[in-house]
Amino acid sequence: MAGIIDIHNLDVHLGRGKDAVHAVRNVSFSVKKGESFGLVGESGSGKSTVLRAISGLYKNFTGKINIDGKVQNQHKGVDFYKNLQMVFQDPYASLHPRHTVDQTLSEPLQIHKLDQVEKRIRTALERVGLGLNFRFRYPHQLSGGQRQRVAIARAMILEPRILLLDEPTSALDVSVQAEVLNLLTELRIEYNLTYILVSHDLAVVAYMCEQIAVMNQGQIVENLSKDQIMKSNATERYTQQLLAASKGYDRDAAGKLLQF
Amino acid sequence: MKTEKTLSGWRDWLLAETPESALQARLSRIYLSWLSFKRNPLAVIGLLIVVFLVLIAIFAPWLSNHLPTDQNLADRLQPPSSKYWLGTDELGRDIFSRVIHGSKITLYIVFLVAIIVVPLGLFVGTTAGYFGGITDKILMRITDVFMAFPRLILALAFVAVMGPSIENAVIAITITSWPPYARIARAETITIRHSEFILAVQQQGASAWRILLKHIVPMCTSSVIVRLTLDMAGVILIAAGLGFLGLGAQPPSPEWGLMISQGRQYLLDQWWVSTIPGIAIFIVSLGFNLLGDGLRDVLDPTNN
Amino acid sequence: MSLIQQITEMYTPLLNVENLNVEFRNHAGKSIHAVRDVSFSLGQERLGIVGESGSGKSTVGRSILSLIPTSAKIKANKIALNGVDLLKLSELEMRQFRGNKISMIMQDPKHALNPVMRVGDQIAEAFRLHNRIGRAKAKQKVLDILNDVQIRDPERVFRAYPHELSGGMGQRVMIAMMLIPGPDLLIADEPTSALDVTVQMQILAIIDDLVRDKGMGLIFISHDLNLMASFCDRILIMYAGRIVEECRASELSQAKHPYTKGLLACLPTVENSDQKLTTLNRDPAWLE
Ligand SMILES: Nc1ncnc2c1ncn2[C@@H]1O[C@H](COP(=O)(O)OP(=O)(O)OP(=O)(O)O)[C@@H](O)[C@H]1O
Ligand SMILES: Nc1ncnc2c1ncn2[C@@H]1O[C@H](COP(=O)(O)OP(=O)(O)OP(=O)(O)O)[C@@H](O)[C@H]1O
Numbered sequence: 001m002a003g004i005i006d007i008h009n010l011d012v013h014l015g016r017g018k019d020a021v022h023a024v025r026n027v028s029f030s031v032k033k034g035e036s037f038g039l040v041g042e043s044g045s046g047k048s049t050v051l052r053a054i055s056g057l058y059k060n061f062t063g064k065i066n067i068d069g070k071v072q073n074q075h076k077g078v079d080f081y082k083n084l085q086m087v088f089q090d091p092y093a094s095l096h097p098r099h100t101v102d103q104t105l106s107e108p109l110q111i112h113k114l115d116q117v118e119k120r121i122r123t124a125l126e127r128v129g130l131g132l133n134f135r136f137r138y139p140h141q142l143s144g145g146q147r148q149r150v151a152i153a154r155a156m157i158l159e160p161r162i163l164l165l166d167e168p169t170s171a172l173d174v175s176v177q178a179e180v181l182n183l184l185t186e187l188r189i190e191y192n193l194t195y196i197l198v199s200h201d202l203a204v205v206a207y208m209c210e211q212i213a214v215m216n217q218g219q220i221v222e223n224l225s226k227d228q229i230m231k232s233n234a235t236e237r238y239t240q241q242l243l244a245a246s247k248g249y250d251r252d253a254a255g256k257l258l259q260f
Numbered sequence: 261m262k263t264e265k266t267l268s269g270w271r272d273w274l275l276a277e278t279p280e281s282a283l284q285a286r287l288s289r290i291y292l293s294w295l296s297f298k299r300n301p302l303a304v305i306g307l308l309i310v311v312f313l314v315l316i317a318i319f320a321p322w323l324s325n326h327l328p329t330d331q332n333l334a335d336r337l338q339p340p341s342s343k344y345w346l347g348t349d350e351l352g353r354d355i356f357s358r359v360i361h362g363s364k365i366t367l368y369i370v371f372l373v374a375i376i377v378v379p380l381g382l383f384v385g386t387t388a389g390y391f392g393g394i395t396d397k398i399l400m401r402i403t404d405v406f407m408a409f410p411r412l413i414l415a416l417a418f419v420a421v422m423g424p425s426i427e428n429a430v431i432a433i434t435i436t437s438w439p440p441y442a443r444i445a446r447a448e449t450i451t452i453r454h455s456e457f458i459l460a461v462q463q464q465g466a467s468a469w470r471i472l473l474k475h476i477v478p479m480c481t482s483s484v485i486v487r488l489t490l491d492m493a494g495v496i497l498i499a500a501g502l503g504f505l506g507l508g509a510q511p512p513s514p515e516w517g518l519m520i521s522q523g524r525q526y527l528l529d530q531w532w533v534s535t536i537p538g539i540a541i542f543i544v545s546l547g548f549n550l551l552g553d554g555l556r557d558v559l560d561p562t563n564n
Numbered sequence: 565m566s567l568i569q570q571i572t573e574m575y576t577p578l579l580n581v582e583n584l585n586v587e588f589r590n591h592a593g594k595s596i597h598a599v600r601d602v603s604f605s606l607g608q609e610r611l612g613i614v615g616e617s618g619s620g621k622s623t624v625g626r627s628i629l630s631l632i633p634t635s636a637k638i639k640a641n642k643i644a645l646n647g648v649d650l651l652k653l654s655e656l657e658m659r660q661f662r663g664n665k666i667s668m669i670m671q672d673p674k675h676a677l678n679p680v681m682r683v684g685d686q687i688a689e690a691f692r693l694h695n696r697i698g699r700a701k702a703k704q705k706v707l708d709i710l711n712d713v714q715i716r717d718p719e720r721v722f723r724a725y726p727h728e729l730s731g732g733m734g735q736r737v738m739i740a741m742m743l744i745p746g747p748d749l750l751i752a753d754e755p756t757s758a759l760d761v762t763v764q765m766q767i768l769a770i771i772d773d774l775v776r777d778k779g780m781g782l783i784f785i786s787h788d789l790n791l792m793a794s795f796c797d798r799i800l801i802m803y804a805g806r807i808v809e810e811c812r813a814s815e816l817s818q819a820k821h822p823y824t825k826g827l828l829a830c831l832p833t834v835e836n837s838d839q840k841l842t843t844l845n846r847d848p849a850w851l852e
């Protein structure tokens with residue numbers, strides 16, 4: 001238990017009454033400092049929910065979330081958010097449509113009452129490879145990849161040590177995806193960041209992550225190393241099926257898929 | 261340097277794809293809205309009417325050739341002439357001057373209603389929509405109660421209790437007008453409260469009030485402004501209605517509704533006494549309506 | 565597919581697009597030529613369109629349905645579905661077509677769903693638009709459809725609001741809605757970008773069966789090159805509004821155009837994880 005992030009027996013219930021969902025069941029994992037941890041699995045299996053619980057967006061979880069050795073309770077101080085930031089899936093929905101890039105980037109600085117606003121915004125834009133001439137644009141004047149860069153800049157401007165990435169490239173085309181993945185890799189090395197990355201693209205996860213957890217129906221069914229993914233070497237049936245399906249579409253195989 | 265800019269230089273500056281300052285970004289946004297606004301000729305007419313009304317109100321003392329309350333019983337009920345451009349009323353007051361000075365009252369009412377109704381509606385609506393649950397239930401039930409009464413009746417009851425005056429008329433109009441704004445703001449808030457850009461600021465540790473004020477309210481303002489402009493015709497009509505019934509402005513105020521009411525005995529023989537302020541009300545209401553329609557095309561996000 | 569089948573299909577295309585041009589005008593009055601001289605025909609097959617963001621893929625799909633802002637200009641020699649020229653239809657007739665003959669799965673599922681209406685009611689509404697059946701029956705149908713698209717507890721999802729669904733569930737709801745009318749032509753704009761590979765495969769199998777058994781035509785827009793190569797019959801590659809290359813899906817990896825090669829080179833693989841990914845170097849010559 002020496003990780004920067006330690007999750008122990010995490011359970012999340014969402015919704016009320018008969019529509020309550022046990023979205024995350026007894027999930028435990030640990031991420032070391034500077035490591036990149038991948039989360040894959042069935043659609044609706046609770047990956048985003050795990051990230052949201054860690055990030056403080058869902059308050060009603062049970063179990064332990066330790067970050068940097070500190071137990072996270074349900075009520076978080078402002079400092080918590082400074083250390084840990086999240087990048088959302090949809091670059092078209094995650095920027096306020098009526099705020100310029102400048103406003104978007106200065107908002108976290110104001111919330112955390114940081115000084116040197118001007119300098120921080122300039123460096124943040126530089127770091128994600130956007131020139132200063134993007135500073136006063138509105139989101140509708142940016143392409144998908146540029147938006148995702150702004151979203152990453154917004155997360156990085158607080159100089160967090162942990163980034164939670166919820167499908168950061170699934171809405172982007174392959175060349176922009178390559179740009180964003182390169183950027184994330186550079187930032188990780190430069191600032192010794194820790195990532196948790198959710199993605200459906202096993203190639204992306206294998207490219208980015210050292211450790212990968214596979215989720216199904218709210219549970220982690222298997223932990224894999226990069227090496228195991230490379231060799232398609234999994235023990236659980238669900239994971240085997242997932243790895244096989246990632247090879248491409250096959251009508252006959254589709255008919256034989258099992259539900260887990 | 262900027263003072264040397266030619267007209268087309270300014271245009272290019274406003275349409276620049278890469279604004280260099282926050283000011284330029286904002287102005288450019290406004291300019292783009294203006295460009296699409298001015299493509300609608302009716303909207304431009306509406307805007308002209310409203311601007312015209314404001315100018316008249318500002319320059320009323322210089323535009324009118326008589327004092328609005330100056331009586332001249334020798335000249336009562338004169339038809340339009342070179343001395344009295346739009347005739348005189350039963351007390352020999354110049355109708356042209358009265359209509360011009362009446363515009364100040366109309367604007368005063370419109371202005372007061374706007375600055376009370378908009379913040380109130382936005383506050384109730386966004387709070388209800390954002391927090392949801394019991395807060396939402398309570399606030400929306402209150403809103404429903406106010407909506408359940410017909411507007412004029414509620415306004416009448418209020419003024420009857422509080423006593424007739426312009427200020428009370430404004431308060432009466434306000435309490436009957438805010439509920440739709442709360443509804444609009446709530447609907448807008450509900451559609452965006454789960455969006456990722458709101459989650460993103462939550463995840464930065466912003467307080468609920470900060471999110472409401474800086475992130476949700478700006479998303480509601482355009483539909484609220486559109487609604488407000490379209491409502492203004494109604495507000496003017498209700499104010500005039502209250503004036504007409506003797507429950508708003510009091511004589512000798514040149515309020516348009518009151519003027520119609522006082523002239524109605526002479527409608528058949530001296531038609532101008534009532535008709536002129538009536539036309540004024542009609543034109544101004546029309547102006548606000550046209551402007552509102554035009555703004556809706558430009559501002560309402562559902563249209564893009 | 566046999567050669568003979570392919571040849572016959574070439575002569576009786578389901579959809580025929582000839583010289584499609586679309587021009588947008590932005591607020592500032594500048595025009596954007598989003599689609600340039602695009603021609604293709606589609607039989608009862610799976611046609612893929614790939615290309616980088618902004619290359620005009622969605623615009624091609626939307627112009628077939630005339631879902632383009634009125635300020636934009638569409639020009640084409642013809643856009644014919646089963647011999648009917650869609651450009652000559654009135655707005656009303658087009659709406660009929662849109663409902664029954666052509667369906668489009670939009671790129672952005674969460675935006676296409678009404679955020680304040682229950683998911684089940686939205687699908688049921690779509691269903692009752694096409695079939696005269698009662699409420700209870702419609703509900704049963706909706707539950708069946710949700711089940712078909714691999715939603716685990718249809719009852720709950722029926723009552724859920726869009727924000728209570730995961731990204732991939734929202735996408736599957738959209739797909740379910742678009743399959744209801746049993747269209748002749750389905751335009752799917754990145755329909756599975758938020759789905760994991762197994763669910764994606766099952767959804768694609770449903771669409772695939774419609775193509776094979778019901779003779780539906782499919783236009784499949786995506787930037788997942790590997791998926792395209794294995795799922796589609798033919799692929800069009802678009803760059804800056806033009807079709808720069810067309811190839812059989814199975815031969816995508818041997819594509820000739822430098823742009824297509826460039827896209828393929830951007831893909832991350834397990835093997836290259838210690839290297840920087842290649843990005844695209846755009847060559848002005850590709851615009852010719
Ligand atoms: N606000 C909510 N209220 C109720 N249920 C919810 C809510 N958000 C998510 N859920 C449910 O929780 C489950 C897990 O959702 P989650 O978004 O974590 O899945 P996911 O693994 O991220 O899936 P995807 O890959 O499709 O995005 C789903 O069944 C979903 O319906
Ligand atoms: N309503 C519109 N008004 C003005 N320009 C538009 C409009 N819709 C699309 N465009 C422009 O047309 C071009 C093609 O857009 P389109 O959405 O077809 O791209 P795409 O290939 O689908 O990209 P993506 O992969 O990002 O979805 C882009 O340059 C875009 O900015």
Ligand SMILES: [Mg+2]
Nearest residue numbers: 047048730731
């Ligand atoms: Mg998710």
Ligand SMILES: [Mg+2]
Nearest residue numbers: 621622623671
């Ligand atoms: Mg598109």
